[in-house]
Amino acid sequence: MAEIEDKLLTHIAALARLSLSKEEIPKFAHDLAEILKYAEALEQIDLEGVPPMSHATEGERFRPDEPRHELTRDDALRNAPDQEAGLFRVPQVLGG
């Protein structure tokens, strides 16, 4: 993957919910290609039978699934940019 086309970058930005400007798209496409080129070193490694490592903890630990009331509705809404009737208010989701 030597080059990242602007079309692919636009697709990735849409997945990431980033409305990039026209100037940003070729710049980030270039940066992404550079970093992926550097990461090609990983392709030379024999990984047959090697399991993936997702974390460094010593096994899973669970607590009982009991509700704890540590956050009130008012606290949860306190920093909301917009709210109504105890709910987060957002722009229109469907249609329009």
Added chain:
Amino acid sequence: MSDLTSIGAAEIAALVKGKKTSAVEVIEAHISRIASKDSAIGVFLAHNTEAARDEARALDARIANGEDGGPLAGVPLAIKDVLHVLDGEATVIRKLRQAGAIVMGKANMDEFAMGSSNENSAFGPVRNPWDVSRVPGGSSGGSAASVAAGFSPLALGSDTGGSIRQPAAFCGVVGLKPTYGRVSRYGLVAFASSLDQIGPMARSCEDAAIALSVIAGEDVHDATSSPRPVDDYVGALAQPTRGLRIGVPRGFLESGVEAGVMAEFDKTIAALERDGAEIVDVVLKNAPLAIATYYLVATAEASSNLARFDGVRYGLRVDSASARGSLKDMYGETRDQGFGPEVKRRIILGTFVLSSGYYDAYYLRAQKVRTLIRRDFDTAFASCDVIATPTTPSTAFKLGEKTANPLEMYLADVFTVPANLAGVPGISVPCGFSNGLPVGLQFVGPMFAEATLMRAGRAVERLFGPGHQRPVF
């Protein structure tokens, strides 16, 4: 009495508890140094001056009443801006305050803890107290500079790929990244959840050991915090250099270390050997792949963690006329305007490596290489107690020197990133100067071997004498 802003946390706590000085005097000395000197450095984004004065007065009253005051009684503390201090206070801050520490303010950093120079801050850069034309390192650049400049003997940083140890090296202070799970992450804004750890920055291993003793341990609010008992980190400082087995991965060090840094490192290793340490050759075969692995794993996790900054529950919302009133456009505009360039770069990379068609080739492959990097450490620790490397390949670089080339900036973390991937702890301790700039030596230890890191760090401090050299700025 010597200047209260030049002594360490242990000494301050002893003076305050022994009523030789008051917490109020300690705090006032630091408030006044910050007021007269921070304009040259740019550490503090927010001051906690009045609350700090109130807490100091209350602490003095408790001590006058015969209470103990705590192991950090009256010790000024700087907090990296990535930690919550008010409601929903981070566990580490709650514990440090209970131990007597007093929060002076919030320290500048790279945005979302992403960067190696503190130049990715929307509030402007921090300057290195040893040379104000140079960066303090990052992302905990403000925390490191605060400790070096005498604004606080103690600071908290967070370390995902070197963000405590690298700025500690650049600023000539001690910085510890604990084992993954040793310290609760509750109240830390998540960057890469499988790599992030909070740790102390101080002017001595003793002060770092005291702070770690306070913040380590299990926390009901962080399921990844370990129930293992907390070791005696302060007691470990007294253990002798003699008999300590130090592994040096010579092959790994061939990856482009500046001559001045290498010379100080080699001199220190030779001196430790003269003091009775046993120097062992070790191999970290896959460590040169750590940066590539890290930038696939960490950015994938970041792209997921930073999805929460969407303009709905908190933070910025951009809902301009051009957003046409749709939710999706509000998300996109909010995130494009709210995030800085480096954060967007990492979200894009992380989204890419997790996206359909690329996941196996990039993310899954990187997770497998991560296993190999961890196995290299496990093998190496069969023949040594700690592994030593320079903390960084160079001393502090100039402001603006690496901003045009993201990849070059990433390589500043070449020696620190492997420990995060493996989960093992690492400490950076000052080991001399190159052209007037501090050089850091890093020890990495096995899982939960922070006590051994303290022993090793103290061994280096013994070589350089008790006097901490202070930057003039």
